[in-house]
Amino acid sequence: MLKGLSITPPVIGRISIGRVVEKNGKRLPEKDDQFTLTTQVQQRGEWMLHPLNESLRKVTSGKLRAIPVRFLFNDPNLNLRAEYSLFDRDTGRPVCVGNGETCRRAGEAGIEALPCPSPDGCAFGQAGNCKPYGRLNVTIGAEDELGSFVFRTTSFNSIRTLAARLHYFSAVSGNLLACLPLELKLRGKSTTQSYRSAIYYVDLGMSGGATLEETITQARELDARRKAAGFDQSALDAAARTGFANGAFEESPEDGAAVAEEFYPEGEPDGSSGKAQTAQGQTGNDRPTLRDKLDRKTALLGGAAA
Structure with a gap:
């Protein structure tokens, strides 16, 4: 196995609940009130729809707001990885990733292990627009039982809700999370930050209107069949845990373009409130990289502290 x-x-x-659209010459994320399943291939700047996207919509006869899923692993933390993350907006590569206690930060000397006070208490994170970033892997359908669809999100509501549900379902089922027939659900809420307009986040519930007891019974039956066939779930979890730990950061260079586009929309300056703006006096190739800005900001903060 390649180290690093x-x-x-x-x-x-x-899996997405929005898309990237072009407005006034800029590509910006646009939220939606339904799920969309796509492949990993883009054509003319748009992600190609996955065949399951259409087949699931036929079942719902309308907007896709629930997706039947299963999970690859019994360990909730393997299915959903959520961290505070700061990406280089030009390359999409991770610069700093932490959990609120410790972080791994890419610097000139390599990967450093440092304290992580969370974005609100970190000058480095505030300068670079550090955000919570979650990746959820689920299986949909039976075409590829070890292949997954990934849902990436920076939503506190989605991350917090999914983390709670995964741990609760794991607990009540006796650690049979990978055998539970569940579904991703889209929920709406209004907050003061959204100016009372509806915002959407992802939740997890029982599939097909089944009760919790029925869902657990189905999970036990599937677990028994898998064990009889020689399926080793514990070994699969262990292999995944080893694989995640093999590198400092989860995102690969190939994911960089998508991360940069969705995590840092065009025209959103580092550390901004999220409104699309254009930095004055910085256009085209003259725009400094995120690393340049972070270095200058860190130097200024260090000088002020002195």
């Missing part, structure tokens, strides 16, 4: 390369679950598609 994080081995992640094979991905055969993407």
Whole structure:
């Protein structure tokens, strides 16, 4: 196994609740009120729809707001990885990733292990627009039982809700999370930050209107069949855990373009409130990189502290 390369679950598609659209010459993320399943291939700047996207919509006869899923692993933390993350907006590569206690930061001397006070208490994170970033892997359908669809999100609501549900379902089922027939659900809420307009986040529930007891019974039956066939779930979890730990960062260079486009929309300056703006006096190739800005900001903060 190549050291320094994080081995992640094979991905055969993407799950999103929005898309990137072009407005006034800039590519910006636009939220939606339904799920969309896509492949990993783009054509003319748009992700190609996955065949399951259409087949699932036929079942719902409308907007896709629930997706039947299963999970690859019994360990909730393997299915959903959530960290505070700061990416280089020009390359999409991770610069700093932390959990609120410790972080791994890429510098000139390599990867450093440092304290992580969370974005609100970190000058480095505030300068670079550090955000919570979660990746959820699920299986959909039976075409590829070890292939997954990935849902990437920077939503506190989605990350917090999914983390709670995964741990709760794991607990009540006796650690049979990988055998539970569940579904991703889209929920809406209004907050003061959204100016009382609806925002959407992802939740997890029982599939097909089944009760919790029925869902657990189905999970036990599937677990028994898998064990009889020689399926070793514990070994699969252990292999995934080893693979994730093999690299300092989960995102690969190939993911960089998508991360840069969705995590840092064009025209959003580092450390901004999220509104699309254009930095004055910085156009085209003259725009400094995120690393340049962070270095200058860190130097200024260090000088002020002195």
